[in-house]
Amino acid sequence: MKTLKRYSPLLVLAMLAACGSEPGPEEAASRTPATEMAPAPEPAPVATPESAPAPAATHAPASAPAGEATPDAQARGQAAMREFGDRLRNELRAAMSEDGAAGAVSFCHDQAPRIADEVMATHGVRLGRVAVAGRNRNPGNAHGGWQGELLDSFQQAVNTGGAPEAQMAVIRDEVPAGVELRMARGIRVEAACLMCHGDNIAPPIAERLAALYPEDRATGFLEGDLRGLVWVEVPAATETNP
Numbered sequence: 001m002k003t004l005k006r007y008s009p010l011l012v013l014a015m016l017a018a019c020g021s022e023p024g025p026e027e028a029a030s031r032t033p034a035t036e037m038a039p040a041p042e043p044a045p046v047a048t049p050e051s052a053p054a055p056a057a058t059h060a061p062a063s064a065p066a067g068e069a070t071p072d073a074q075a076r077g078q079a080a081m082r083e084f085g086d087r088l089r090n091e092l093r094a095a096m097s098e099d100g101a102a103g104a105v106s107f108c109h110d111q112a113p114r115i116a117d118e119v120m121a122t123h124g125v126r127l128g129r130v131a132v133a134g135r136n137r138n139p140g141n142a143h144g145g146w147q148g149e150l151l152d153s154f155q156q157a158v159n160t161g162g163a164p165e166a167q168m169a170v171i172r173d174e175v176p177a178g179v180e181l182r183m184a185r186g187i188r189v190e191a192a193c194l195m196c197h198g199d200n201i202a203p204p205i206a207e208r209l210a211a212l213y214p215e216d217r218a219t220g221f222l223e224g225d226l227r228g229l230v231w232v233e234v235p236a237a238t239e240t241n242p
Contacts (some may be wrong), residue, residue: 006079006132016242020132040116042076047219047234049089055221059240073180073181073238074170074181074183074234075182076123076124076125076234077123077125077167077232077233077234078183079123080119080120080122080123080125080127080232081183081185081230082132082234083122083123084115084116084119084127084228085120087115087118087119088112088115091098091107091111092104092107092108095107095111100204101169101195101202101204101205102204102205102207102208104196104197104213105205105208105209105213106208106212107213108137109138115142120170124234124235125233125234125235126231126233126235127230127231127232127233128140128141128147128230128231129141129187129228129229129230129231130142130143130144130147130148130151130228130229130231131143131150131218131227131228132155132226132227132228133151133152133155134217135217135218135221135227135228136149136218136228137209137213137216137217137218138213141228145230146182147229150169150184150231151226151228151229153167154167154184154186154226154229156205157232158186158225158226163188164186164187164188164189164224164225164226164227165185165186165187165188166186167185167186167226167229168183168184168185168186169182169183169184169185170183171183173237177234177236178235179233179234179235179236180234180235180236181233181234182231182232182233182234183233183234184188184230184231184232184234185227185229185230186228186229187226187227187228187229187230188224188225188227189221189222189223189224189225189226189227190223191223193223193227194221194222194223196205197218197219197220197221197222197227198219198220198221198222199219201219206238
């Protein structure tokens, strides 16, 4: 009997939704001016993102004047975030159908990095996730760099009553050379996330976590907490040869 049958269909569906369907960047951007972060003030950018999962692919847009973002830069970032979330959700569903809720742990360990690499190559962006300080499961998602500074601001906003999923940044100004635009949005801990990130984790899931993440720090969350953020960085356009 598959482990999935140990959980109610409604709970499994909720887990799938929580893991892959945070508010889309289009929705968040509609609430936030393109050059500002809401609701906290914009932090100073850092030139090198320590937690970037891979170099950007070489799918660069047409050239643009120095210091000016091309019109489609935000659209590229939004499309990459959307595809990343959709693919995580759909492929997670397949993994859970084979191995139950514990299969989600193996999926995140083995397949989520592959999906990120493929999305980055398709859209020509850098993309990843960062956990709140000291609460990372994957060492590669540790807090730091410009994403970490944004996350600190997101956490301050949540501490004063803001919703994690409402925290959104679109940064066009004062970005490093070679970068056209940066985006990030907060990730909320939903009730179903507590199956893998709460205090009372079922033994099969806990065993899988211990095997794959011996230094796991991503438990003990409460519903409504800020889990971290998903970020995307659009490289600057390259000059085309005449």
